[in-house]
Amino acid sequence: MTDAKIRTRFAPSPTGFLHIGGARTALFSWAFARHFGGTFILRIEDTDVERSTPQAVQAILEGMAWLGLAHDEGPFYQMRRMDRYREVITQMLAAGTAYHCWATPAELDAMREAQRARGEKPRYDGRWRPENRDRLGLVVPAGQQPVVRFRNPDDGEVVWNDLVKGPIAIGNIELDDLIIARSDGTPTYNFCVVVDDWEMQITHVIRGDDHVNNTPRQINILRALGAALPVYGHVPMIHGPDGQKLSKRHGAVSVMQYDDEGFLPEAVINYLARLGWSHGDDEVFSRESLVQWFDGSHLSHSPSQFDPEKLKWLNNHYLKRTPDETLAVWVAPRLARRDVDHSGQGGPDLAAVCGLFKDRASTLEELADLAAMLWVDPVVANPNLTDELAAQLRPEAMPALHDLASRLSACDWNAVAISGAIKETLAAHQLKMPQLAVPVRLKVFGRAQTPSVDAMLALMPRETVLARLRA
Numbered sequence: 428m429t430d431a432k433i434r435t436r437f438a439p440s441p442t443g444f445l446h447i448g449g450a451r452t453a454l455f456s457w458a459f460a461r462h463f464g465g466t467f468i469l470r471i472e473d474t475d476v477e478r479s480t481p482q483a484v485q486a487i488l489e490g491m492a493w494l495g496l497a498h499d500e501g502p503f504y505q506m507r508r509m510d511r512y513r514e515v516i517t518q519m520l521a522a523g524t525a526y527h528c529w530a531t532p533a534e535l536d537a538m539r540e541a542q543r544a545r546g547e548k549p550r551y552d553g554r555w556r557p558e559n560r561d562r563l564g565l566v567v568p569a570g571q572q573p574v575v576r577f578r579n580p581d582d583g584e585v586v587w588n589d590l591v592k593g594p595i596a597i598g599n600i601e602l603d604d605l606i607i608a609r610s611d612g613t614p615t616y617n618f619c620v621v622v623d624d625w626e627m628q629i630t631h632v633i634r635g636d637d638h639v640n641n642t643p644r645q646i647n648i649l650r651a652l653g654a655a656l657p658v659y660g661h662v663p664m665i666h667g668p669d670g671q672k673l674s675k676r677h678g679a680v681s682v683m684q685y686d687d688e689g690f691l692p693e694a695v696i697n698y699l700a701r702l703g704w705s706h707g708d709d710e711v712f713s714r715e716s717l718v719q720w721f722d723g724s725h726l727s728h729s730p731s732q733f734d735p736e737k738l739k740w741l742n743n744h745y746l747k748r749t750p751d752e753t754l755a756v757w758v759a760p761r762l763a764r765r766d767v768d769h770s771g772q773g774g775p776d777l778a779a780v781c782g783l784f785k786d787r788a789s790t791l792e793e794l795a796d797l798a799a800m801l802w803v804d805p806v807v808a809n810p811n812l813t814d815e816l817a818a819q820l821r822p823e824a825m826p827a828l829h830d831l832a833s834r835l836s837a838c839d840w841n842a843v844a845i846s847g848a849i850k851e852t853l854a855a856h857q858l859k860m861p862q863l864a865v866p867v868r869l870k871v872f873g874r875a876q877t878p879s880v881d882a883m884l885a886l887m888p889r890e891t892v893l894a895r896l897r898a
């Protein structure tokens with residue numbers, strides 16, 4: 428079902444990198460818009476000038492691009508829309524849905540103190556509402572700039588049917604008259620969100636449930652503006668494996684760090700999609716399937732748990748399905764960072780090496796570590812090589828090693844022929860596979876464990892193998 432009128436937004440505050448929680452919110456908003464053939468908008472909520480940085484904006488854009496979450500409109504920057512917010516405030520003042528308030532901080536403190544003493548919930552008492560101000564005979568203090576407050580409805584309830592949490596009702600008695608512009612004229616957070624959601628004609632607001640308390644206030648302001656209400660969906664938090672709120676300690680780091688570690692965007696997307704949403708028992712699915720299925724149903728209302736092992740498992744799945752040539756392109760810079768030069772003439776073919784190892788690597792970093800084996804000298808790779816060889820190479824296997832070297836000098840150079848030479852050697856010397864294969868691995872690669880030794884040797888130049896075996 429398409430509905431081109433569907434408009435969603437991702438509205439990050441640029442105070443840090445794009446982390447897993449933000450990326451999940453972005454993904455849900457994106458997938459929902461794509462599902463209906465609607466519009467996905469990126470809005471940068473940079474009004475907190477103390478904490479917003481251009482670097483964070485860049486990090487967010489970079490993270491979105493890496494994940495492949497392209498926006499159709501924006502990025503819109505709230506700081507560039509100040510005139511428009513002021514205009515709406517002026518209109519609201521004229522319409523009586525907002526009013527000036529000159530209450531000083533000291534006065535507000537005293538008000539709250541008195542309320543607490545009476546056992547009431549502290550809240551602004553509406554004294555500067557036009558009707559009260561006259562009744563109370565308040566006088567505008569000279570030289571003091573007022574704040575602007577929204578005139579919240581006094582009674583009734585704000586009710587909405589949350590896409591995730593179901594029906595929610597908040598009594599207006601719980602909400603006091605929110606400040607929508609500070610005394611220096613700058614509009615406040617909730618107000619900017621409202622004006623933007625209204626003017627950008629957002630139909631579905633999907634965001635973290637840390638915003639659920641803002642929603643009744645935002646709905647009241649939207650109503651005062653005569654705006655159509657979007658549907659709200661508040662997605663529960665992501666917790667770490669220990670059940671605590673996801674934090675840096677759990678790896679709640681920049682999505683770009685997942686790039687550094689060698690996760691593929693497709694794996695991260697697949698993983699994030701399952702954090703708080705499900706489609707039957709499907710665990711592994713493409714971006715296209717997600718878009719096809721993501722219609723706003725099956726969103727979980729309980730917190731989801733971040734499971735690094737599952738992300739690794741998924742990443743391995745996507746690595747295995749990636750063509751060897753593509754993996755080679757991705758692994759090459761990672762080898763270069765390890766000072767491994769894989770470009771030598773006649774050396775192992777990186778694509779073939781990636782093909783051999785991709786089953787056992789969870790990340791491109793792990794793949795690069797494994798692949799490096801083919802280029803790093805065994806003596807350099809393993810500082811304990813002499814000791815390990817002494818322990819693994821039994822004296823009776825020495826003649827077999829020499830025999831194998833001569834068979835390898837004569838056979839065809841491919842895994843099948845090499846396997847044949849190994850088997851003949853084992854039979855001639857009455858040895859079992861590990862008695863020969865472990866010393867061979869140690870001598871040629873510096874490691875006791877590698878994928879199948881015949882396939883490994885076949886990737887190496889014959890001369891190198893022979894030289895290392897005979898060394």
Ligand code: GLU
Pocket residue numbers: 437438439440472620633634635638
């Ligand atoms: N700027 C808010 C944040 O980063 C999101 C606001 C919203 O989605 O309504 O948490």
